[in-house]
Amino acid sequence: MENLPFDTARLAACAAEIVANTRELSALGWTPATSSNFSMRLDDRHAAITVSGRDKGRLVAEDIMVVDFRGQPVATPHRPSAETLLHTQLYARYPEIGCVLHTHSHVQTVASRLYAPQGHVHLEGYELLKAFHGNHTHEMAIDVPVLANTQDMPELAEWVETLLDQQPMWGYLIDGHGLYAWGRTMAEARRHLEAFEFLFACELDLRRLNA
Numbered sequence: 647m648e649n650l651p652f653d654t655a656r657l658a659a660c661a662a663e664i665v666a667n668t669r670e671l672s673a674l675g676w677t678p679a680t681s682s683n684f685s686m687r688l689d690d691r692h693a694a695i696t697v698s699g700r701d702k703g704r705l706v707a708e709d710i711m712v713v714d715f716r717g718q719p720v721a722t723p724h725r726p727s728a729e730t731l732l733h734t735q736l737y738a739r740y741p742e743i744g745c746v747l748h749t750h751s752h753v754q755t756v757a758s759r760l761y762a763p764q765g766h767v768h769l770e771g772y773e774l775l776k777a778f779h780g781n782h783t784h785e786m787a788i789d790v791p792v793l794a795n796t797q798d799m800p801e802l803a804e805w806v807e808t809l810l811d812q813q814p815m816w817g818y819l820i821d822g823h824g825l826y827a828w829g830r831t832m833a834e835a836r837r838h839l840e841a842f843e844f845l846f847a848c849e850l851d852l853r854r855l856n857a
């Protein structure tokens with residue numbers, strides 16, 4: 647049997663976790679038309695990530711493949727997510743990050759369009775801000791960056807690096823595209839993703855109500 651450079655039991659466990667969570671996020675309508683991508687860290691050189699173009703609502707374990715932190719496939723003929731670099735740059739930079747989630751919900755997409763001109767969504771005064779790791783009070787504010795969209799992943803990854811140099815963050819929006827959120831575990835990344843979604847929805851409602 648082929649000697650693989652990663653732990654296959656760990657891959658199977660990550661694949662099961664990615665499939666279960668992706669199906670739930672898809673059921674919420676956050677992964678329309680095969681969009682979105684999901685990954686987990688396998689070790690200090692490899693990540694498990696969704697194969698490009700798969701229907702995220704019908705994901706199975708075979709739709710999860712391995713890449714190295716340069717985004718190259720490892721021991722598989724499959725093509726990884728078109729946005730693999732946006733995942734692996736986080737694993738390469740932060741050893742504590744274990745999971746990266748990218749979704750295209752309606753709320754995320756509308757918020758990204760609305761706040762792109764100012765370059766960020768300002769979130770302040772919400773109890774749910776405590777959902778973000780390291781925040782212990784609602785009496786704080788965060789500015790969630792909104793990046794321009796591009797199909798040039800190395801360029802987008804460079805913009806993200808610049809942002810990461812400037813501030814601690816658990817996610818960012820891409821204009822007209824969607825949200826990237828991450829955490830130390832799948833559970834934490836899910837919590838961050840859901841907190842962003844909820845808080846963006848509140849901001850959009852307040853705008854609608856002219857409040």
Ligand SMILES: CSC[C@@H](O)[C@@H](O)C(=O)COP(=O)(O)O
Pocket residue numbers: 679680681682683696697698699700726727728729748750
């Ligand atoms: C189906 S359009 C969305 C894609 O262009 C992309 O943004 C996306 O999220 C999914 O790409 P994928 O290559 O399947 O990971």
Ligand SMILES: [Zn+2]
Pocket residue numbers: 681682683729748750823824
């Ligand atoms: Zn996308």
